[in-house]
Amino acid sequence: MTSVAKEPQLIIGNLYRVPVKSISFADQKAGATFFNPRLVAGNRRGFSKEEMSELREAIRTEGLEHPLTLRSIGNKLQLISGERRLRCIQKLIKDDSKCYNPATKEWVPAAELYEYVEARIGEHDDQTAWKLAYSANDKAIGIGERATIALVRELRAANYDDKQIMAITGKSITWLKDTDLLNTLDKDTLDALDGDQINRTVAIELAKIDNIAQRLGLLETARNIAVQRLEIMKEKLEKEVAASESKADMSRAYAVEAEYNGQSKIAADAEAKAEALEAKAAEKQAQADQLNVSSPKVTSKDLQKAKNNKKKSGGSGAKVALTKAKIKKHWLAPVMETIKSKGVDEEGNELPIDLEDAHLVKVLCEHIENGEQDILKILTQHFKAKEKRSA
Incomplete structure (x- = not known):
């Protein structure tokens, strides 16, 4: 049995071979001042059973392509980025899975191949750790709007100022102020943003409405407009499909007639046109089918139409508090x-x-x-x- 080394082994610069068992996770529940931003506010984007299974299989059959990022805290090595990869490796070891070793091109037990993993180790403070983790997550599977909004809230609560938060996220002051505004949203509107029912721009516009009842009323109106827009798109596509199929039938009939009359060139051209029209019909049908399984997403134009409708109807719906x-x-x-x-x-x-x-x-x-x-x-x-x- 391979013995477990207790110390990281230097490769070059800040790159080490690190024993997997020596790496610890930052524990938010234990009051850590840094933790994986992907997990802020209970967010688990990227950790679904399907997503983790796909990543685990990729590591098992292809190997670990990128080093983890760690920081040294006392006598501990704390993970900054790469939690999904590390948890996949731990599961492979637990299941005693056979993994492909790219170096030897052999299949070996996970416990043998991943006794050590490559990792970059640095003496990072909390702010740098947040920055490295956010950047790494943003380049992989995004942590999602809700987790990003919650992260800014956490950083504000920890007394990080504008410059520090912008350094961590790599975003502009406008983005930060908009995110502060999004932190005032009610749960229903946040759920709509997190569920990809509205985009960030729409959420920001809704956040500018202080009256929650009025905000939700406007969102509902915009949703109805989005549904109508989707129905119009479906109807248009269905008409285009029918028109292309009809033209294809006519062109094919013309090709048959031309062939019968010995006009081979005309027949070939007509047949080619029929095939092109059928391809166009198939493409439009695929678009229509996609719309049938899609939920309408509220756009900025939908929201503006909802606002215009409210104005035309004299502001019917939820009443606004008097000034x-x-x-x-x-x-x-x-x-x-x-x-x-x-x-x-x-x-x-x-x-x-x-x-x-x-x-x-x-x-x-x-x-x-x-x-x-x-x-x-x-x-x-x-x-x-x-x-x-x-x-």
């Missing part, structure tokens, strides 16, 4: 006029209201405008003022 200016114009001003006129309209008719209710509305509007949050204080003041008026 202070509108409260003053539509509530406070009319009620003060009513109090001033002692409950009488312009024609001298008595209004069917209780003036004390008008006084209460006036007090509420004034305190809302001034930012008062203690409702009991407001009601107490109103009660005392009411007693004075009735004295």
Whole structure:
């Protein structure tokens, strides 16, 4: 049995042969200040059974093509990037799988071939570790929008500033500010983004709508527009398929007739045209079939149409919270006029209201405008003022 070495073996520069058993994973649950960004907020993109099975089989039959990235923390070697590959190797060893050794071109036990793996080792701080891990993941199977958004939230919570986060992600300040905005989204809209039902641009536009009910209402309208758009595309493709097939039949009939009349060249051209039309019909049919199994994805144009529809319908749907200016114009001003006129309209008719209710509305509007949050204080003041008026 091969003995297990306890120390990494230098190859060149920062590249080492490292015993697999000596590599540790960064544990988010244990309070680590760095961990795999792919796993932020419970994201498991790239870790599905099918994806891991495909990667494991590739490593088993082709070998490990790229070194892992590690950092030295005390007497431990912590994994920075390559978690999917390392877990695949561990599974191959556990299953006692036979693996292909590219160097010897032989099939050997996984425990023998992967007793050591190549890895780059550095003295990296948390910020550098985040940067290396994010970059490596972004170049492989993307970690997904939701995990990226959650990563920025984690970094903000750890007091990383704009420059540090931009250095980690390699993104611009505009991207970062947009991602901060996406971190204000509700769960339903985030689910739509994560499920590829909307793109990042649409999500950013939705995040600018503070009222969640209005936001979700607009998203639903945009979804309906996307469904209609998909149906129109399907109908158009089906018409194109039918037209191409009809033209192909006519061309083939013409070819048969030309052949019968001894016009071989004309017949050959007509047959070639028929085949081209049939190929076009098959291509359009394939596109239509793809649409039949696809869920409509909301685009920026769909969202804009939804906004336009809301405007045309007078903003029907979820109501927007009133601004202070509108409260003053539509509530406070009319009620003060009513109090001033002692409950009488312009024609001298008595209004069917209780003036004390008008006084209460006036007090509420004034305190809302001034930012008062203690409702009991407001009601107490109103009660005392009411007693004075009735004295």
